[in-house]
Amino acid sequence: MEYDYLIVGAGLFGSVFAHEAAKQGKRCVVLEKRTHIAGNIYTEKVEDIQVHRYGAHIFHTSDERVWEYINTFASFNNYINSPIAFYKNEMYNLPFNMNTFNKMWGVRTPAEAQAKITQQIQAVGIAEPQNLEEQALRLVGQDIYEKLIKGYTEKQWGKSCRELPASIIQRLPARYTYNNNYFRDSYQGIPVGGYTQIIEKLLADVRIELGVDYLKERDAWKGRFGKIIFTGPIDAYFDYCYGELEYRSLHFETETLEMENFQGNAVINYTEREVPYTRIIEHKHFEFGTQPKTVVTREYPKDWSRNDEPYYTVNDSRNVALYEKYRAKAVAEKNVIFGGRLGSYQYYDMDKVIAAALALAAQELH
Ligand code: FAD
Ligand code: UDP
Numbered sequence: 369m370e371y372d373y374l375i376v377g378a379g380l381f382g383s384v385f386a387h388e389a390a391k392q393g394k395r396c397v398v399l400e401k402r403t404h405i406a407g408n409i410y411t412e413k414v415e416d417i418q419v420h421r422y423g424a425h426i427f428h429t430s431d432e433r434v435w436e437y438i439n440t441f442a443s444f445n446n447y448i449n450s451p452i453a454f455y456k457n458e459m460y461n462l463p464f465n466m467n468t469f470n471k472m473w474g475v476r477t478p479a480e481a482q483a484k485i486t487q488q489i490q491a492v493g494i495a496e497p498q499n500l501e502e503q504a505l506r507l508v509g510q511d512i513y514e515k516l517i518k519g520y521t522e523k524q525w526g527k528s529c530r531e532l533p534a535s536i537i538q539r540l541p542a543r544y545t546y547n548n549n550y551f552r553d554s555y556q557g558i559p560v561g562g563y564t565q566i567i568e569k570l571l572a573d574v575r576i577e578l579g580v581d582y583l584k585e586r587d588a589w590k591g592r593f594g595k596i597i598f599t600g601p602i603d604a605y606f607d608y609c610y611g612e613l614e615y616r617s618l619h620f621e622t623e624t625l626e627m628e629n630f631q632g633n634a635v636i637n638y639t640e641r642e643v644p645y646t647r648i649i650e651h652k653h654f655e656f657g658t659q660p661k662t663v664v665t666r667e668y669p670k671d672w673s674r675n676d677e678p679y680y681t682v683n684d685s686r687n688v689a690l691y692e693k694y695r696a697k698a699v700a701e702k703n704v705i706f707g708g709r710l711g712s713y714q715y716y717d718m719d720k721v722i723a724a725a726l727a728l729a730a731q732e733l734h
Contacts, residue, residue, distance in 0.1 A: 370592045371395045376582040377599030378567065379407020380718055381708030381725045385597050387570040388729035396574050397593070401581040401600075404564075405571060408679065408709075409718065411562035415624055415661045417652045418562040422679070423618065423667060424635055424649045425563060428556040429719035435555045437722060441566040444557030447654055450548035451635040451647075455515045462637065463550050464508055464516070465543040472511055478544035485509050485542060503534035508542050519641035524669050525616060525682070533684045558654045597728075599708035601678055602694045610693045613713060614686075615678035619668040621645075630662050644668055681713050705732075 373389050375382045378400035386396045404410055408422040426449045429435050438444075453460045461467035469481040488509025497503035500521060504513040517537065521529055525536070549556075559566060582589065583604060598605055603613045634653035638645060645666040652662055672678055681687070691713040698706045707728055709716045716724070 369594055371397045372594045373397075373597055374399065374582075374589060374593035374595070375597045375599070377407060377708060377711075378402075378405040378571065378576060378578075379599055379708060380409055380567070380721045381711070382407075382597060382599045383567045383570040384722055384725035385707070385729055386574045388726065389733060390573045392733045394733065398571060398574055398576045399580040399582045399585075399589075400576065400578050403579050405576060405578070406564045406567040407599075409563040409567070411564050413562070414622075414651075414663050416659050417657055417661075417663050418558075418655060419622065419651045419663050419665070420563075420649065420654070421620070421622075422677075423620070423665075424647075424654070425718065426551070426556065426558065426654075427718055428551040428553040429717075430553045430555070431719055431723055432554075433726075434719045434722045437726065438559075438566070438719075441569045442559035442561065442563075444555075444559055445655060447558045447634075447656075448556055449550040449635065450633070451550055451637055452633050453516050453520075453637045453639045455519075455639045458515075460516060461548045462516075463543060463548075464512055464541070465548060466546040467548060468512070468516075472515070481544060485512075497534050499530050500532035500534050500536055501529035504529065504537055507537070512542075516639050520637060520639040520646055522641060523644070524646050526669065526671055535683070560655070594703065596704045598704055598706050599711045601710040602691070602698060602706050602713055605704075605706070606694060606697055609697075610690060612674075613690055613694070614682040614684075615672040615676075616680040616682060617670050617672040617676035618679045619670050620665050621668065622663060622665040625662050625664060627662060628658070628660055630664050678710060681709070681715055683713070683715060687713070 372394040373396045375386050375396055375398045378398050382398055386398050389396050409425050410421045411418045412421060427444065451462045453462050460471050466481060469475050473484050475481045475484055485508060488511060489506060492505045492510060494502045494506045497506050504517045518529055525532055631648060631650050635647055635649055637647045645668045647667050649665045650662055652659060706712060707724060708721060
């Protein structure tokens with residue numbers, strides 16, 4: 369046997385596992401179908417600015433152990449995510465907080481804001497939300513739903529808010545303080561020098577083969593390894609035998625502009641339905657850059673088909689049930705372990721992915 373572990377995918381999950389396994393003296397090879405490592409957290413320098421090639425990535429966690437772990441591979445700046453929403457020429461602070469309510473209704477105190485929202489919630493009278501629209505109306509009322517949620521969400525997911533699960537917007541509750549920090553976690557920041565260097569360090573002692581799609585080359589690897597860690601889509605591994613799981617894809621349009629500052633913030637969301645993109649990222653603001661030029665990326669949501677990157681899983685009841693069928697098959701698959709965002713069909717942030725990879729390493733490598 370040439371390798372103890374064949375790891376499919378050089379993203380965060382595969383790389384943390386490979387690093388831990390190599391540390392224990394295991395022989396690992398990582399196969400990656402893209403031409404670079406780091407999966408969706410890949411960053412590259414353009415005009416001396418770290419560009420997040422696959423969408424904005426802000427590291428945030430309340431998990432002490434994960435924070436300590438990631439800090440051994442990079443130091444983090446003190447960036448705090450404070451996105452702004454643009455709706456028909458009006459700008460609102462996110463997440464929904466006193467700044468948002470003040471702009472929306474002119475209210476000044478938490479009591480005034482609460483009274484306004486309660487009045488709107490009572491007007492729609494929803495006790496048990498059955499879908500995202502009802503959940504939003506029940507949490508923040510009509511005005512915020514119409515201006516800041518409906519259009520954005522329908523673009524992002526390609527479905528009516530009535531067809532989407534309520535769970536998607538549990539991340540966006542109302543907050544009655546003048547605080548624009550999007551996340552509630554204890555730790556947050558952007559790695560100085562970008563994310564790719566973290567993966568380079570994780571994989572420093574591991575053999576990597578880029579541009580290799582394992583699913584097209586299974587035969588060539590047969591019999592050469594003990595176990596597989598598979599971080600690609602679980603349905604693709606089984607050749608979609610129960611049908612396709614649903615994903616959302618994205619199209620990124622990136623351009624360099626001959627100006628120092630385009631929009632004054634790292635992230636601006638475009639919440640009206642008529643604008644085809646969901647957000648514009650101005651990368652330099654993640655690292656407080658003062659370069660003479662700037663790089664911006666527009667993010668366009670799109671339907672997924674087999675030739676597209678599956679960026680988001682769609683965890684509604686149909687897909688969760690289908691995933692359970694694949695998961696049962698995965699458990700029965702000898703010497704193959706599925707992990708990461710696609711292998712476990714979960715909307716995982718980076719900290720959850722690290723925690724899951726470390727848990728797997730602890731279980732596998734004791
Ligand atoms: P991936 O990064 O997808 O890595 C899997 C790798 O496997 C890929 O490189 C893929 O090419 C490769 N692969 C797949 N199939 C095969 C095959 N057959 N053969 C060989 N290679 C294969 N998280 C946060 O914490 N904060 C954020 O702000 C944040 N923003 C995000 C924004 C966007 C637009 C997206 C899409 C995600 C965001 N995330 C964020 C989530 C974050 O990207 C993930 O948690 C993390 O990248 C998952 O790592 P992974 O290794 O599971 O998956
Ligand atoms: N969302 C919204 N308006 C916004 C931003 C987000 O309605 O301005 C909703 C939308 O349904 C989205 C969800 O909140 O899918 C989560 O958005 P977030 O930006 O937190 O997640 P990401 O897309 O970065 O994973």
